[in-house]
Amino acid sequence: MSKPTCLVFQTYNRLAELIDSGVLTHPRVKRRAEDLLDLLKDVCTGSSGPNHLQAILKSVATILIEEPEAFSGEIKRIVGEPLESHQEVFVSHIETHNCPTGDCDFLTPAPCQMACPAGIDVASYVGLIGEGRYAEAVEIIRRDNPFPWVCGLVCTHPCEFVCVRGRIDSPIAIMNLKAFAAERAVSERTYKNPPKAEDLGFKVAVVGAGPAGLTAAYYLALKGYRVTVIEALAQAGGMMMVGIPRYRLPREVIDREVAFIEELGVTFRFNTRLGRDTTIDQLRSEGFQAFFLSLGAHAAMDLGIKGEKDFPQVIDAISFLRHVSKGERHIPGKTAAVIGGGNVAIDAARSLIRLGCEDVLLLYRRTRSEMPANEEEVKQAEEEGVRLSFLTIPVEVLGADGKVTGLRCLRARLAEPDEKGRRRPVPVEGSDYVIELDAVISAIGQRIDPEGLDSVTDLHWTKWGTLIADTITSATSAEDIFSGGDLVTGPATVVEAIGAGKRAVEGIDRYLRGLPQPKMPPVPSRRMRAALSEVPAQTKMALRRPEMPFLGPERRRITFQQVELGYDEATARQEAKRCLRCDICKRCGKCVKICREQMGIDALQFGHVDFGTPGLTDFRITAERCILCGACAANCPTRAMTLEDREGERVLSLCGTVLCREKLETCHRCGAVVGPARYLEYVKKRTSAVQEAFAGSLLCEKCIRQLTAQSKSGITIP
Amino acid sequence: MSDYYLFHDSAKCIGCMSCEVHCKENKRLPPGPRLCRIETIGPKWVGNIPKVDFVFMPCYHCDRPWCVAACPTGAMQKRTGDGIVFVDHNLCVGCKACMRACPWGAPQWDPEKGKAVKCDYCLDRVDQGLEPACVAKCVTKCLHFGKPEEVVDARRMRHARAMAAMATEVTLRQPVNGPKAKPMKPKRKQAQDPVEGS
Numbered sequence: 001m002s003k004p005t006c007l008v009f010q011t012y013n014r015l016a017e018l019i020d021s022g023v024l025t026h027p028r029v030k031r032r033a034e035d036l037l038d039l040l041k042d043v044c045t046g047s048s049g050p051n052h053l054q055a056i057l058k059s060v061a062t063i064l065i066e067e068p069e070a071f072s073g074e075i076k077r078i079v080g081e082p083l084e085s086h087q088e089v090f091v092s093h094i095e096t097h098n099c100p101t102g103d104c105d106f107l108t109p110a111p112c113q114m115a116c117p118a119g120i121d122v123a124s125y126v127g128l129i130g131e132g133r134y135a136e137a138v139e140i141i142r143r144d145n146p147f148p149w150v151c152g153l154v155c156t157h158p159c160e161f162v163c164v165r166g167r168i169d170s171p172i173a174i175m176n177l178k179a180f181a182a183e184r185a186v187s188e189r190t191y192k193n194p195p196k197a198e199d200l201g202f203k204v205a206v207v208g209a210g211p212a213g214l215t216a217a218y219y220l221a222l223k224g225y226r227v228t229v230i231e232a233l234a235q236a237g238g239m240m241m242v243g244i245p246r247y248r249l250p251r252e253v254i255d256r257e258v259a260f261i262e263e264l265g266v267t268f269r270f271n272t273r274l275g276r277d278t279t280i281d282q283l284r285s286e287g288f289q290a291f292f293l294s295l296g297a298h299a300a301m302d303l304g305i306k307g308e309k310d311f312p313q314v315i316d317a318i319s320f321l322r323h324v325s326k327g328e329r330h331i332p333g334k335t336a337a338v339i340g341g342g343n344v345a346i347d348a349a350r351s352l353i354r355l356g357c358e359d360v361l362l363l364y365r366r367t368r369s370e371m372p373a374n375e376e377e378v379k380q381a382e383e384e385g386v387r388l389s390f391l392t393i394p395v396e397v398l399g400a401d402g403k404v405t406g407l408r409c410l411r412a413r414l415a416e417p418d419e420k421g422r423r424r425p426v427p428v429e430g431s432d433y434v435i436e437l438d439a440v441i442s443a444i445g446q447r448i449d450p451e452g453l454d455s456v457t458d459l460h461w462t463k464w465g466t467l468i469a470d471t472i473t474s475a476t477s478a479e480d481i482f483s484g485g486d487l488v489t490g491p492a493t494v495v496e497a498i499g500a501g502k503r504a505v506e507g508i509d510r511y512l513r514g515l516p517q518p519k520m521p522p523v524p525s526r527r528m529r530a531a532l533s534e535v536p537a538q539t540k541m542a543l544r545r546p547e548m549p550f551l552g553p554e555r556r557r558i559t560f561q562q563v564e565l566g567y568d569e570a571t572a573r574q575e576a577k578r579c580l581r582c583d584i585c586k587r588c589g590k591c592v593k594i595c596r597e598q599m600g601i602d603a604l605q606f607g608h609v610d611f612g613t614p615g616l617t618d619f620r621i622t623a624e625r626c627i628l629c630g631a632c633a634a635n636c637p638t639r640a641m642t643l644e645d646r647e648g649e650r651v652l653s654l655c656g657t658v659l660c661r662e663k664l665e666t667c668h669r670c671g672a673v674v675g676p677a678r679y680l681e682y683v684k685k686r687t688s689a690v691q692e693a694f695a696g697s698l699l700c701e702k703c704i705r706q707l708t709a710q711s712k713s714g715i716t717i718p
Numbered sequence: 719m720s721d722y723y724l725f726h727d728s729a730k731c732i733g734c735m736s737c738e739v740h741c742k743e744n745k746r747l748p749p750g751p752r753l754c755r756i757e758t759i760g761p762k763w764v765g766n767i768p769k770v771d772f773v774f775m776p777c778y779h780c781d782r783p784w785c786v787a788a789c790p791t792g793a794m795q796k797r798t799g800d801g802i803v804f805v806d807h808n809l810c811v812g813c814k815a816c817m818r819a820c821p822w823g824a825p826q827w828d829p830e831k832g833k834a835v836k837c838d839y840c841l842d843r844v845d846q847g848l849e850p851a852c853v854a855k856c857v858t859k860c861l862h863f864g865k866p867e868e869v870v871d872a873r874r875m876r877h878a879r880a881m882a883a884m885a886t887e888v889t890l891r892q893p894v895n896g897p898k899a900k901p902m903k904p905k906r907k908q909a910q911d912p913v914e915g916s
Contacts (some may be wrong), residue, residue: 594811598791634812634832675818683788683818690787701823708822709757709773713728 006103007082007089012040014078029071032063036079043090044104046097046526053094057083088520096525102586105637109524110582112159112174117499118145119524122159122174123583127530129181130576132569135190137181140527142194145498146218146261147211147240149186149253152179153564154244156374156493164582167607167614170545172579176564180572186256193260197224202512205230205288207274210238211494212294212485214261215501216508220292221264223509228288229266232273238296239486240494242322243344245351246560275452280481290480290508293456293467294501297486298322299449303339303442307397313404314397317348317443324351333439335359337407338386339394340443341371346378348441349386353557360385361435363392365412365425380563383553393427397440406434446491456481466490473517474504482508526583532656535577537619540657543578546571580608581655585640591632591654599631603660622659627682628652628675650676667700674700719781720801722839723866724853726774729876730860733758733772737852737861744840744851751826753777753837754852774861776852777824777837779803785836788819794834797841804838807831839863 015037024030036059042048043056060080064072083090093099099107100114112122120141128137141148155175163171185191202225206213209231217227235241237254262268272278280291300316308314313332317340320332336357338349341364352360362381364371367390371378382388396408411431414423448465460468460477469476469483476483484500486492503522510517549565550556556563567575587609596602603625607615628650630643640655651661662676674680680698699707733756741754753776760770779796783803786794793809794816796802805816805825810833816825817834825836840850848854853863 598809598811599813600790629813629815631811631813680818683815686788686790686815687784687819690782690784701817701820704821705755705757705775705823709775710759712773713759713771 004101006099006101007086008093009103011082012044024071029067043093046106048094092523096523098523098526100523108586111162113524115158115162117496120144121527123581124528124530126576126579129177130533134181134184138185146215147257148178149182149257152182154249155495164580164608168617173575180567200224203288204290205283206292208294209236210296212497212501215498216292216504217266218261219505221266227266229268230272231270234270242325245347247563250562273452275455279455292504293483294485295487297446297448297491299447301445311399311404313439317344317441320441331355331357335437336439337361337437338441339363343373345443346373346381348443350381353384361387363389365393384556404438406436408434472521473507533577534656536658540619585655586638590635591641594631594635626660627679668698669703672700720779725862727860730858731772734857736855736857740851740855748830750829751835784819785816785825788815802839802841805834807833
């Protein structure tokens with residue numbers, strides 16, 4: 001498996017080799033090349049600022065123009081050419097301080113940030129929460145995601161699946177921490193919008209006020225565009241509002257976060273449907289120069305079984321959840337079946353329970369382990385009384401007098417995995433049976449509702465009915481129209497829509513300014529290097545992911561009250577301190593290797609750094625064996641491992657986790673630090689075979705040298 | 719001991735530190751490590767004249783080096799050919815055991831590399847038949863380097879001249895070659911030294 005190499009890092013190394021080879025014999029050329037190398041080093045180590053690119057270009061240009069061909073030719077080949085062909089990579093390094101290949105040590109991004117569709121700098125905000133700086137944490141989150149509170153409650157948290165702490169015990173509760181910080185900041189009135197840029201005068205229309213549209217509106221407004229959001233429904237939020245039930249996401253959470261977007265001067269036109277109440281051409285004539293389409297996927301897939309269309313008690317989950325969120329709270333029937341195994345099916349089933357259904361049955365074609373729904377939520381649904389029935393395929397809705405009476409189902413078995421590894425359910429012949437019930441909710445998928453979109457000409461669609469848009473620039477086939485969210489991807493998650501909205505802003509911004517569009521997908525930005533919280537190794541190992549306190553099931557069955565009660569402050573701060581800070585430690589394992597193989601001490605047991613087969617991690621073992629020599633720290637490429645002398649102690653820490661500490665011994669003559677006893681003992685033991693060097697008092701290197709010099713000198717100092 | 723003899727004639731030394739500067743320049747060292755040192759002793763009144771003495775302290779390339787024994791990685795080695803003690807930076811991990819072990823603080827810390835560095839008599843220069851940087855650039859030519867039998871015996875010549883001049887007030891200093899801190903041991907044969915690495 002060949003890893004992609006980082007072009008910037010490669011350029012830096014090649015130039016360094018050129019300088020070291022001594023080819024540049026002219027002193028001025030050599031000095032200029034060294035200056036250029038320093039600039040490149042800044043880019044590779046994350047100490048580059050906004051002017052670095054200009055400085056590098058100027059430095060190369062100067063060399064090419066003023067220096068003899070013999071020297072400049074090499075520099076042109078090594079630095080000039082990559083700069084010309086892949087300038088974006090350099091720009092991305094300078095702007096994001098992240099290097100996706102991981103070649104640039106200081107710029108290796110944390111897995112959580114790379115997994116986040118919105119690219120949030122997770123490690124930094126978790127670090128800030130650990131220090132109790134909630135408003136700053138929210139500010140960091142909102143640089144990549146304007147909905148920290150919403151995402152804190154309903155995100156699918158792909159970050160937690162890759163969390164390195166998960167290899168030790170369980171992942172950091174990244175999502176819950178986000179919710180805690182956002183809620184705290186809102187209630188303390190420290191949740192603030194960043195300052196807006198100067199007004200640019202361009203008008204941009206966003207169609208659809210869901211997570212993608214609102215995110216685009218937010219970042220466009222911050223950049224100084226005049227944004228108007230067109231929304232078919234009567235309120236903002238899109239599927240967050242009409243798809244996600246209130247017991248997971250209270251309405252005020254959405255309202256508050258939308259209000260912050262409104263505060264930036266974004267205007268809304270509600271009850272305005274594209275193609276019915278307005279058209280793109282109409283908006284163009286109003287002076288809108290760019291459009292972002294984010295209409296979502298609000299139509300449901302049909303079951304395609306007999307009787308599905310014949311009864312009013314057969315409803316799709318999307319419509320059902322929309323009615324419920326609008327306040328139409330009557331049940332379609334006393335006993336209901338929900339068909340499907342995704343999050344929407346679970347939402348529908350749990351909503352039915354809350355509305356007073358006596359019996360809610362969830363039917364799924366495969367088994368529990370294949371369910372796409374979040375395991376946590378399936379558990380909660382069961383607690384609330386939803387019954388699950390697996391390997392069940394509905395084939396016909398039965399009814400009489402315009403009412404549903406039952407559902408004919410088949411038993412299924414799972415076939416052998418196909419080439420994609422999916423196990424298709426195969427109906428078992430003659431296994432049909434009838435479930436008696438009086439309502440059916442189908443939740444087997446969503447599609448794009450094409451109504452009104454035909455009014456927009458020159459767009460290209462896929463065969464699945466999704467809109468074709470560039471994955472990098474979000475541009476569609478129409479020059480001034482950009483698109484993202486479910487409309488492009490098909491039904492997906494809130495955080496993916498947010499990521500799409502954020503990406504589109506870059507494309508729209510460049511289009512309106514007449515700049516060339518990016519050619520490579522954006523790299524998430526490292527927003528800061530948050531301070532490390534000092535945690536003793538014992539604590540770091542002993543802390544466990546806290547249970548989220550829930551409302552009791554008896555209350556959950558009858559109200560739409562929020563189920564998750566949230567962490568209290570002490571819990572949240574402790575949880576944040578479990579973080580291993582992968583934004584700083586790149587888990588290269590160099591420290592472990594040196595301690596084990598070269599020093600022969602083997603005091604570091606970091607099983608989690610091994611991606612293939614995570615071994616045992618125990619930070620507590622270090623204190624038993626470590627001699628505080630600091631070889632690990634001296635060789636740590638990212639300064640994650642540190643050895644420092646403070647307050648009369650020598651302390652070894654990894655990203656704030658104190659692995660070992662011991663009192664320092666001092667020189668008997670001048671009081672300078674000599675080292676901790678266990679280190680001195682180690683050296684003494686190794687040298688005892690040669691000769692006893694430390695007979696008598698403990699002296700520092702300087703005093704030893706002075707005393708030796710005096711003994712060799714003709715003058716004796718009393 | 720190595721096969722070489724580095725003689726510092728302290729009577730001629732003016733403490734200008736050229737040796738230290740050129741040593742660092744040759745090794746391209748960052749601020750911090752000083753591989754050879756001019757230690758200043760004094761000033762002290764000798765009669766009614768203030769006297770300062772300069773002692774040159776390179777690495778002594780011991781017969782049985784503490785630093786080599788202390789080094790856990792085999793980076794610190796003693797050359798079999800001529801007994802020069804040097805650090806192999808590919809093996810050094812920066813545990814500083816050599817620095818702690820040396821009774822004279824010869825091994826130094828290179829904060830940029832994160833490794834130990836020490837005087838190795840500029841072995842790359844010595845191998846080319848040149849003198850170590852400190853000797854080559856000594857301003858007053860008070861440093862001499864070579865095989866013991868080649869080095870000028872400045873002290874004997876000076877003593878002879880002084881005797882000839884019948885000067886009685888001159889105090890002759892007798893710098894001892896090698897430190898007094900350790901008792902003298904019968905010299906071992908080179909070949910018996912355990913040598914790690916190549």
